[in-house]
Amino acid sequence: MSKRAESFPLHRREVAKTLLGAREDLLVVTGLGSTNWDFTAAGDCARIFPLWGAMGGAVPTGLGLALAQPSKRVLVATGDGEMLMGIGALATVAVQAPKNLAICVFDNERYGETGMQTTHTASVADLALTAQGLGIRNTGTITDENELKAELDAIINADGPVFRTIKVRAEPLEFVLPSKDGVHLKNRFRAELLGPEAL
Amino acid sequence: MEWGDDIYKAIKEAGVGQVAYVPDAGHKRLINACIDDNDIKAVSLTTEEEGIALSAGAWLGGEKCVMLMQSSGVGNCINMLSLIETCRFPFCAFVTMRGQWHEFNPWQMPMGTTTKQALQTAGCLVDEVEDPSDVGAKAAATIHKAFVGQQSSVLLLSQRMVPIKTFGK
Ligand SMILES: Cc1ncc(C[n+]2csc(CCOP(=O)(O)OP(=O)(O)O)c2C)c(N)n1
Ligand SMILES: [Mg+2]
Numbered sequence: 626m627s628k629r630a631e632s633f634p635l636h637r638r639e640v641a642k643t644l645l646g647a648r649e650d651l652l653v654v655t656g657l658g659s660t661n662w663d664f665t666a667a668g669d670c671a672r673i674f675p676l677w678g679a680m681g682g683a684v685p686t687g688l689g690l691a692l693a694q695p696s697k698r699v700l701v702a703t704g705d706g707e708m709l710m711g712i713g714a715l716a717t718v719a720v721q722a723p724k725n726l727a728i729c730v731f732d733n734e735r736y737g738e739t740g741m742q743t744t745h746t747a748s749v750a751d752l753a754l755t756a757q758g759l760g761i762r763n764t765g766t767i768t769d770e771n772e773l774k775a776e777l778d779a780i781i782n783a784d785g786p787v788f789r790t791i792k793v794r795a796e797p798l799e800f801v802l803p804s805k806d807g808v809h810l811k812n813r814f815r816a817e818l819l820g821p822e823a824l
Numbered sequence: 825m826e827w828g829d830d831i832y833k834a835i836k837e838a839g840v841g842q843v844a845y846v847p848d849a850g851h852k853r854l855i856n857a858c859i860d861d862n863d864i865k866a867v868s869l870t871t872e873e874e875g876i877a878l879s880a881g882a883w884l885g886g887e888k889c890v891m892l893m894q895s896s897g898v899g900n901c902i903n904m905l906s907l908i909e910t911c912r913f914p915f916c917a918f919v920t921m922r923g924q925w926h927e928f929n930p931w932q933m934p935m936g937t938t939t940k941q942a943l944q945t946a947g948c949l950v951d952e953v954e955d956p957s958d959v960g961a962k963a964a965a966t967i968h969k970a971f972v973g974q975q976s977s978v979l980l981l982s983q984r985m986v987p988i989k990t991f992g993k
């Protein structure tokens with residue numbers, strides 16, 4: 626089993642904090658598993674819609690939101706395992722080409738949530754190349770602090786769709802859980818974005 | 825399949841902003857109408873389950889999304905429908921049936937004969953239509969049930985309403 630991810634320099638909790646803090650009107654959809662806990666730790670709030678399931682659904686959820694709200698910046702932050710399960714959605718995103726959508730895969734090369742089994746990215750699969758091949762032009766891989774700093778503006782502001790793989794350390798972290806009540810998570814997000822009359 | 829025009833009319837009257845689809849021959853006319861409509865974002869999916877999550881995301885952003893697929897596509901949606909049920913998202917789909925009426929292709933039978941039960945098991949309210957003159961009223965009611973009634977609402981379009989497919993045999 627490839628152990629390289631255990632020494633990747635980027636810590637996912639710091640990356641989530643940097644992304645969430647970069648733009649106060651950023652709308653975030655997270656995948657299930659660690660990205661959910663990362664963004665909850667960075668600041669549990671109504672402009673985050675954290676998935677607890679629906680594996681493979683983070684990118685299309687973000688796409689539906691981005692198409693509905695073209696004037697708002699939308700970030701999908703998800704895991705490599707979650708991305709692999711719904712990989713075709715990147716082609717759907719490429720065809721729609723929403724300018725306001727960015728996708729960041731926190732790639733720890735592991736199914737973190739289920740016991741740190743290696744995913745396909747630990748050996749052969751390259752998600753940024755895949756995104757490129759499926760038609761997303763603005764793609765790349767971020768491996769350290771300097772690259773993250775240099776790429777932050779593209780993730781947060783550049784014309785989308787933007788795709789970045791962010792290689793993050795495979796590390797055990799404490800759980801930081803948001804509400805698991807899906808109705809509540811939906812309503813708090815819609816009230817924040819659309820106003821109380823949306824409820 | 826002029827009844828596709830009746831669904832299109834119901835979609836327009838409800839102010840639907842996104843229509844997601846995996847093509848089916850029975851939906852051809854309706855899909856083309858949606859693609860040609862500049863006020864509808866027509867989203868071609870690589871698999872039907874994307875459309876479930878897309879619908880949820882659209883609703884998070886205050887927009888209505890309707891899905892078009894065939895009965896085999898329902899099989900691709902099951903786990904993703906947990907997003908609709910758990911968060912009580914409104915959901916609306918029009919499903920063209922296979923495996924029902926003069927079906928030529930046995931590979932369509934497993935999903936065609938279990939679509940309704942599969943959807944109901946996954947928490948959807950299912951209605952059916954076999955008479956083309958009833959499609960307009962049922963389409964409007966299906967959309968109303970989804971976005972006003974805030975339910976997961978699916979209309980099955982009988983294979984009897986589409987030309988019999990014989991693959992040239
Ligand atoms: C359809 C489905 N299959 C399997 C699982 C079990 N599961 C939960 S989280 C997860 C791994 C997620 O891996 P990744 O997206 O890379 O997240 P991270 O490593 O950041 O935790 C799996 C396989 C599930 N919840 N749903
Ligand atoms: Mg992972």
